[in-house]
Amino acid sequence: MQTLTTNTATTQFVRSCARPLGLVPTMGALHEGHLALVRRARLENATVAVSIFVNPAQFGPQEDLASYPRDMERDSALLEAEGVDLVYAPTPEEVYPPGFDTWVEPGALADRLEGAARPGHFRGVTTVVTKLLNVVTPDRAYFGQKDGQQLAVIRQLVRDLDMGVEIVAVPTVRDADGLALSSRNAYLTPEQRAAAPVVYRALSEAWDLWLHGERDADVLRMAAMSTLKAEPLIEDVDYLSVADASSLVELERVDGPAMISTAVRMGKTRLIDNVVVNGDLKEFDSAF
Numbered sequence: 647m648q649t650l651t652t653n654t655a656t657t658q659f660v661r662s663c664a665r666p667l668g669l670v671p672t673m674g675a676l677h678e679g680h681l682a683l684v685r686r687a688r689l690e691n692a693t694v695a696v697s698i699f700v701n702p703a704q705f706g707p708q709e710d711l712a713s714y715p716r717d718m719e720r721d722s723a724l725l726e727a728e729g730v731d732l733v734y735a736p737t738p739e740e741v742y743p744p745g746f747d748t749w750v751e752p753g754a755l756a757d758r759l760e761g762a763a764r765p766g767h768f769r770g771v772t773t774v775v776t777k778l779l780n781v782v783t784p785d786r787a788y789f790g791q792k793d794g795q796q797l798a799v800i801r802q803l804v805r806d807l808d809m810g811v812e813i814v815a816v817p818t819v820r821d822a823d824g825l826a827l828s829s830r831n832a833y834l835t836p837e838q839r840a841a842a843p844v845v846y847r848a849l850s851e852a853w854d855l856w857l858h859g860e861r862d863a864d865v866l867r868m869a870a871m872s873t874l875k876a877e878p879l880i881e882d883v884d885y886l887s888v889a890d891a892s893s894l895v896e897l898e899r900v901d902g903p904a905m906i907s908t909a910v911r912m913g914k915t916r917l918i919d920n921v922v923v924n925g926d927l928k929e930f931d932s933a934f
């Protein structure tokens with residue numbers, strides 16, 4: 647496994663590597679969710695690259711950029727064990743050198759949900775993903791359904807800008823109690839960690855109602871919301887959404903593919919999760 651920190655060395659490496667090449671973009675602090683993406687990429691490609699970059703441009707000024715967990719040594723060992731060929735781990739200066747001043751501006755899809763709660767977040771994501779794809783030039787790039795809106799925004803990015811890379815969605819990996827794995831779960835106190843599975847429980851209740859024939863989106867929203875509200879350690883629910891799976895426009899009735907998603911605050915931790923009903927990702931909770 648090669649670990650490269652400069653664009654020049656990475657460009658050189660990917661020019662001569664075996665194709666197809668799969669890229670898994672991450673911010674490090676790797677867990678089984680990331681490794682599910684890596685394993686899928688390993689199955690489908692001759693060469694696998696993983697990028698590790700905590701992207702300052704997607705963090706708001708009050709967010710956790712400074713405290714975001716980083717452990718390059720552990721990450722490298724995990725990736726080596728998965729048979730990864732290339733780790734691309736640029737510094738912030740390599741990605742955003744002095745004078746950097748061009749941004750990739752996503753459209754309306756990025757204004758809703760996470761975008762409304764985190765202004766500028768997706769502009770940071772689309773810009774860095776464009777740069778990573780330009781440097782690594784993969785045939786396929788792998789993203790988790792865990793960040794469902796990010797996946798939709800990136801699908802639209804590569805479609806709109808004719809980027810010619812296949813985007814592969816990987817189902818959410820969960821802990822045994824249903825909590826979606828996330829690097830940010832490390833911030834939870836033991837009490838909060840014990841309460842956190844309520845997020846998936848709430849989404850599952852809405853999903854169950856849908857499974858039993860309920861199509862009124864407000865009924866699904868209210869069922870999930872009342873479960874979240876009953877948990878005293880949840881200080882705030884940023885949103886509880888039942889939206890069209892591709893446009894993310896809020897629905898009145900759930901007749902096609904839909905994403906039921908939420909973001910909640912528990913102390914200093916913000917937890918997001920989603921389930922997809924009536925869509926292609928039937929295996930959304932395959933590892934649960």
Ligand code: AMP
Nearest residue numbers: 672673674679789790792793818819827
């Ligand atoms: P991050 O390091 O948080 O930027 O995540 C890197 C990639 O891993 C993104 O495509 C995420 O959606 C994906 N990911 C994070 N957590 C999970 C999970 N629990 N299951 C599946 N994919 C995940």
